[in-house]
Every structure is written in C-alpha cells, then in structure tokens.
Amino acid sequence: MRSRILLSWRNNLLRKIRQSRFVPDLREEKGGSLEISGLARLDKRTKNLIPRLNSGDIAIIDHKDLDEVAAESLCQKKVGAVINCAPSISGRYPNLGPGILLKNNIPLYEVVTGDPFKQITENTPIKIIDEMLYIEGERIASLTLLTLETIETALKLAEENLAHQLNAFVDNTLQYAAKEKGLIIDPLPMPETALPIHGAHTLLVVRGKSYKEDLITIMDYIKARKPILIGVDGGGDALLEFGLIPDLLIGDMDSVSDRCLKASMEIIVHAYPNGEAPGMERIQHLGLKASLFPAPGTSEDIAMLYAFEKGAELIVVVGTHSHMIDFLEKGRKGMGSTFLVRMKIGTKLVDAKGVSQLYTNNTKGKHIMLIAFASLIPILIVAALSEPTGYIVRLLYMQIRLYLGL
Numbered sequence: 001m002r003s004r005i006l007l008s009w010r011n012n013l014l015r016k017i018r019q020s021r022f023v024p025d026l027r028e029e030k031g032g033s034l035e036i037s038g039l040a041r042l043d044k045r046t047k048n049l050i051p052r053l054n055s056g057d058i059a060i061i062d063h064k065d066l067d068e069v070a071a072e073s074l075c076q077k078k079v080g081a082v083i084n085c086a087p088s089i090s091g092r093y094p095n096l097g098p099g100i101l102l103k104n105n106i107p108l109y110e111v112v113t114g115d116p117f118k119q120i121t122e123n124t125p126i127k128i129i130d131e132m133l134y135i136e137g138e139r140i141a142s143l144t145l146l147t148l149e150t151i152e153t154a155l156k157l158a159e160e161n162l163a164h165q166l167n168a169f170v171d172n173t174l175q176y177a178a179k180e181k182g183l184i185i186d187p188l189p190m191p192e193t194a195l196p197i198h199g200a201h202t203l204l205v206v207r208g209k210s211y212k213e214d215l216i217t218i219m220d221y222i223k224a225r226k227p228i229l230i231g232v233d234g235g236g237d238a239l240l241e242f243g244l245i246p247d248l249l250i251g252d253m254d255s256v257s258d259r260c261l262k263a264s265m266e267i268i269v270h271a272y273p274n275g276e277a278p279g280m281e282r283i284q285h286l287g288l289k290a291s292l293f294p295a296p297g298t299s300e301d302i303a304m305l306y307a308f309e310k311g312a313e314l315i316v317v318v319g320t321h322s323h324m325i326d327f328l329e330k331g332r333k334g335m336g337s338t339f340l341v342r343m344k345i346g347t348k349l350v351d352a353k354g355v356s357q358l359y360t361n362n363t364k365g366k367h368i369m370l371i372a373f374a375s376l377i378p379i380l381i382v383a384a385l386s387e388p389t390g391y392i393v394r395l396l397y398m399q400i401r402l403y404l405g406l
Contacts, residue, residue: 034128034129034130035127035128035129036058036080036081036107036127036128037080037125037126037127037128038056038057038058038079038080038081038125038126039054039056039057039058039123039124039125039126040057040058040060040116040120040121040122040123040124040125040126041053041054041057041058041059041060041122041123042059042060042061042116042117042120042122043060043061044061044062044117046059046061046063046066046070046073046074047070047073047234047255048255049061050070050073050074050077051257052122053074053077053079054077055077055078055079056078056079056080057077057079057080058079058080058081058082058083058126058128059074059077059079059081059082059083060082060083060085060116060117060120061082061083061084061085061086062084062085062086062117063084063086063088063097064086064087064088064090065087065088065089065090065092065093065095065097066084066088066089066095066097066098066101066108067095067096067097068095068096068097068100068209069207069208069209070097071096071097071098071100071101072100074101074106075100075101075104075106079106080106081106081107081108081109081128082101082106082107082108082109083109083110083111083116083128083133083143084108084109084110084111085110085111085115085116085117086110087110088108088110088146089151089154089155089158090158091154091157091158091161092158092161092165093158093161093162093165094155094158094159094162095158096155098146098151098154099151099155102146102147102148102151107128107145108145108146109128109131109143109144109145109146110143110144110146111141111142111143112131112141112142112143112144113141113142114133114140114141114142115141116133116140116141119135119140119141120135120140128143131143131144131145172336173335173336173339174336175336176335176336176337177336177337177339177340178336179296179336180296180297180336180337180340181340182273182296183295183296183297183301183302183305183337183340183341183344184305184340184341184343184344188293188295188305188309189293189294190293190306190309190310191268191291191292191293192291193248193266193268193291194266195228195247195248195265195266195310196228197228197307197310197311197312198310198311198312199311199312199313200227200228200312200313201225201227201228201312201313201314201316202227202228202229202230202307202312202314202315202316203218203222203227203228203229203230203316203317203318204230204232204235204300204303204304204307204315204316204317204318204320205229205230205231205232205235205236205238205239205317205318205319206232206233206234206235206238206300206317206318206319206320206321207233207234207235207237207238207255207319208318208319208320208321208353209319209353210319210353211235211238211318211319212238212241214318214319214352214353214355215238215242215318217352217355218316218318218352218355219242221316222244227314227316228247228248228307228312229244229245229246229247229248230246230247230248230249230250230303230307231246231248231249231250231251231256231260231264232249232250232251232299232300232303233249233250233251233252233253233254233255233256233299234255234256235251235300235318235319236249236251236256236260236261236263236264237256237257237259237260238319240259240260240263245263245264245265246260246263246264246265247264247265247266248264248265248266248267248268249261249264249266249267249268250267250268250270250293250299250302250303250306251269251270251279251299251303252269252270252277252278252279252299253269253279253280253282253283254278254279258286261282261283261286261288262286262288266291267283267288267289267290267291268290268291268292268293268306269283269290269291269292269293270293270295270299270302271292271293271294271295272294273294273295273296274294275292275294277292277294280292293306296337297336297337297338297340297341298321298337298338300317300320300321300338301337301338301340301341302341304317304320304341304342304345304349305341305344305345308341308344308345308348312348313348314348314350315345315348315349315350316350316352317349317350317351317352317353318352318353319353320351320353321335321338322335322338322342322351322353
C-alpha cells in the first residue's frame with residue numbers, strides 16, 4: 001500500500017533535483033579528479049553537530065535514513081559535503097533527506113571501507129578525491145557518492161516496503177497505547193507555573209518539517225492574539241529565530257541551546273515515569289530552575305496535555321509529528337501517546353502543520369508594474385492641474401528645445 005501524498009512528494013522532489021545543476025562550489029577539477037577539501041566536523045548525533053558547523057565544512061555523520069529536518073539543517077549551514085557512516089536510505093521507508101542535499105548541490109557520500117570516527121578528529125583538514133577520503137595524503141576510507149539514480153532506486157524499493165512498515169507501525173502503536181494509556185486515564189502530577197494558561201490561546205512549536213514556513217504563515221495570528229508560546233526542546237530555538245521568547249520550554253533538553261534555556265520564562269523538564277530526568281543536570285549546571293514532569297510518551301505530547309489540563313481555550317501546534325513517516329524519522333516505531341493525547345484534547349487542538357502549503361504567492365512582476373503605474377495616475381493628474389508644476393514643465397520644455405536647437 002503506497003501513500004499517494006508521499007509518492008507525489010517524492011516525485012516533486014526528484015523533479016526539482018533533475019532541474020538543479022549538481023556542481024558544488026567547493027569542488028575542484030584537477031587532472032580529471034574530483035576534489036572537495038574542508039575541515040572535518042563529526043558527531044554520531046546530527047542534531048548535536050549542526051550548531052558546530054561552518055560554511056565549507058565536511059560533515060561526518062552516522063545517520064541511518066537521513067531525514068528532512070536534518071538535511072535542511074545541513075543545507076542551511078552550507079557544508080561542502082556530507083559523509084554518512086550509515087545507510088542514508090536503508091529501505092525501511094521513503095526518507096527524503098538525501099534528495100534534499102542533492103537538490104541543494106551538496107555531495108552526499110556513504111562509507112564503504114574504513115571508520116572515519118576512529119581515524120579523524122574534529123577540525124582536521126580532510127580531502128575527498130573522487131571517492132576516496134584522505135588526511136595529509138594518506139587514504140583512510142573509501143566512499144561511494146549518492147547520485148540521482150541511486151536515490152531514485154532506493155526510494156522505489158522503500159516504497160515497496162511501505163505496506164510491511166505500516167502493518168508493523170500499527171501493531172507497535174497499539175502496544176505503545178496500551179503502555180501509555182495512563183496519560184489520559186490516570187491523574188498526572190502537573191507542575192505549576194505562573195503562566196495564565198487558563199482560558200488563553202497557546203501556540204506549541206516543535207522544530208519539525210516546514211515549521212519556518214508555517215510560523216511565517218500564522219505570524220499575523222501570533223501578533224493579534226498573543227498566545228502563550230510553548231517551545232518543545234528545539235522548538236524553543238525555532239521561536240527565538242522569529243524574535244519570539246518562549247513563555248514555557250518543555251522537553252528532555254537534549255536538542256535546545258543554552259541561549260534558549262536562559263531566555264525562556266519557565267522550564268519544565270520531561271522525566272521518565274520513574275522520575276529520572278537526565279536533562280535536569282544540564283539545567284542545574286547552567287544555574288537555572290525548572291520543574292519536573294514525569295510522564296510516558298513524547299515531549300510534544302506531554303506539552304499538549306499540559307496546556308489542555310491547565311485549561312487552554314485553544315492549542316495551536318506547529319511542526320509536530322503526526323503520522324507514520326514523521327515517527328519513523330524520529331526513530332519511534334509507534335505513536336501511541338500521540339494518538340491518545342490528540343483523542344483526549346479533541347476540538348481544542350488546531351494543527352497548523354503544513355498550513356503554509358495552502359497559500360501560494362502568485363504575484364508576478366507584471367502585476368507589480370501595473371499596480372505601480374496605477375498609483376502614479378492620480379499623482380500625474382494632480383501635478384498637471386497644479387499651476388506651479390505647469391510652469392516647471394514649460395521651463396523644462398523650453399530648455400530641451402534650446403539644447404536641441406529647435
């Protein structure tokens with residue numbers, strides 16, 4: 001069983017890739033060899049690597065099934081190339097991250113032999129010549145370059161595996177739901193904050209797909225309604241990108257910046273049901289205060305549940321994970337807590353994810369020219385009827401005649 005939306009999405013991306021010229025700026029042709037040089041930056045967790053990257057760096061990652069959000073972040077950093085020590089498309093599901101890198105002219109390599117994580121340290125100058133990785137002239141790994149053809153083939157195989165993945169995902173979701181049903185059945189100890197959530201609108205932001213475009217689209221709503229701003233982990237940094245200060249930051253604190261932690265008005269650390277909270281150590285190290293929220297499920301689910309239990313009139317969410325591909329990209333095999341929480345919240349929830357795709361800018365250059373010309377008409381009429389302006393026009397006319405000898 002194939003997802004028509006996903007299939008259309010994949011085909012659209014592949015069409016854009018074909019229209020792109022795959023000629024990265026940092027490539028150099030020398031004697032028929034293809035060379036890319038740069039400083040090595042490496043981390044097995046891509047989201048931890050992103051803040052350390054600079055333009056032209058060669059990012060070395062270990063990211064099985066490279067997802068869209070990670071790929072877009074790498075593109076924003078303008079890396080010279082990406083070397084992946086794991087399969088970029090394993091075939092589990094059709095992930096579109098590799099195609100996004102290709103579309104943005106960023107070469108994506110996979111390691112065939114060698115172990116860059118054992119042989120390379122941070123900031124080491126490295127060089128890729130054709131499909132070999134070198135340090136100071138010594139070959140340390142062999143690579144393979146992903147092309148449009150290899151990506152297309154891998155995506156087609158992954159699409160054929162969707163039926164099996166969907167079947168397993170449904171089973172896992174039911175298992176998660178059975179384990180996490182306490183989220184909506186049992187009373188949870190809700191941490192207290194000074195925020196006036198009761199009867200207010202809340203905007204909950206997760207740094208997921210299309211969060212930037214969606215935030216831009218609903219910016220008028222944010223300015224007019226001034227909802228309580230809740231960032232979920234990296235979603236707090238997403239709010240800061242738009243000049244918005246999170247009223248509340250919720251999460252396990254593994255993907256949010258120190259800057260955001262210090263800027264947020266209130267912090268709630270998502271803990272395991274047994275009370276263990278690895279993220280609290282980071283909060284204490286920064287000298288900040290935070291409350292604990294022991295609960296099963298994902299951080300975005302407990303953030304929605306918190307807003308609901310505190311009496312929010314409306315819960316608007318951006319960038320959240322809401323379907324199978326989202327959760328497979330996140331590394332979770334089921335969405336039991338999300339299913340349960342959304343069922344409980346019901347009509348109070350407004351999912352703004354993808355809302356930017358409802359609005360397209362069809363304004364063309366000729367339309368702008370027509371508007372500009374139309375705006376000039378009343379100005380010209382007023383000028384023509386003005387006596388001083390008439391004198392100036394006649395003087396200019398006489399000057400032109402004298403200059404031309406007429």
